[in-house]
């Protein structure tokens with residue numbers, strides 16, 4: 477597959493903005509090139525537009541070469557860049573599983589790209605055949621979120637690969653929740669599939685949602701286009717410093733706590749009379765089907781607890797999405813759930 481043939485013509489022809497800081501690589505002591513303030517306050521200098529240090533740190537953690545890593549202002553930047561690089565507005569289309577992360581459709585809409593949504597199978601498994609059937613000669617992107625938000629399940633790896641092998645465009649696999657899953661992600665498959673883009677994020681397991689740092693892994697060719705189209709200084713210095721500091725934090729211990737709490741919560745919630753089903757989860761949240769989702773949602777808000785009401789989402793009728801919190805937060809949730817209905821009597 478020739479990636480070049482999928483790139484928008486205007487992007488192929490683009491000569492990117494060259495920053496003052498792109499032009500040197502050696503040791504410089506006096507910076508009079510970028511019209512910055514010379515008075516040091518920690519942030520008076522522009523950050524590295526190529527994010528060399530961060531990419532090499534993340535490369536070591538994930539076992540991926542820096543040339544195959546893009547760092548964005550959240551995954552949302554990477555999602556938007558996919559449309560801007562591969563889709564001609566008003567002409568091309570994209571495909572995504574449904575229900576899934578809302579940002580794919582919003583980014584499609586902003587870029588004037590038709591989004592074709594393909595419902596998951598009733599058991600939430602991947603509708604690989606239907607996804608491929610939804611494609612035509614103008615289909616450029618296909619989004620698969622695994623583990624999927626809001627259903628919580630990871631898809632069968634062989635089924636995802638079947639889509640990657642048979643779709644004539646770019647397949648974006650969003651692994652925002654992969655650290656909570658016992659299944660391996662697709663980073664190991666990158667070298668075999670030039671049309672595969674894997675998204676991950678520091679916003680969930682890594683605990684840095686407030687810093688806005690999303691990751692994309694792909695062939696060096698795709699990464700080169702992403703770096704060409706992004707804002708030159710998309711990752712600011714404060715974010716980059718804090719990410720570096722927090723990357724060595726106790727993330728694997730925290731993930732272990734969340735996974736243990738997820739199991740405990742699922743069993744406790746599953747035993748409540750008004751709960752019809754707790755869906756299996758490979759993520760840090762549970763999708764829970766109850767007898768009256770709106771009523772329970774309002775009840776929890778009145779008790780100072782907010783969850784996500786997904787009851788109007790296709791295939792999720794009657795469902796709330798509940799994030800796994802600290803053991804103390806989960807205890808508070810269970811206390812409230814245990815007194816629900818009993819309070820009404």
Ligand SMILES: *Cc1c(COP(=O)(O)O)cnc(C)c1O
Pocket residue numbers: 549550551552553577621625650652676677678679680685688689690
């Ligand atoms: C939370 C989430 C993200 C993270 O987005 P950021 O912009 O990196 O914070 C990405 N994809 C999915 C499916 C998510 O649920």
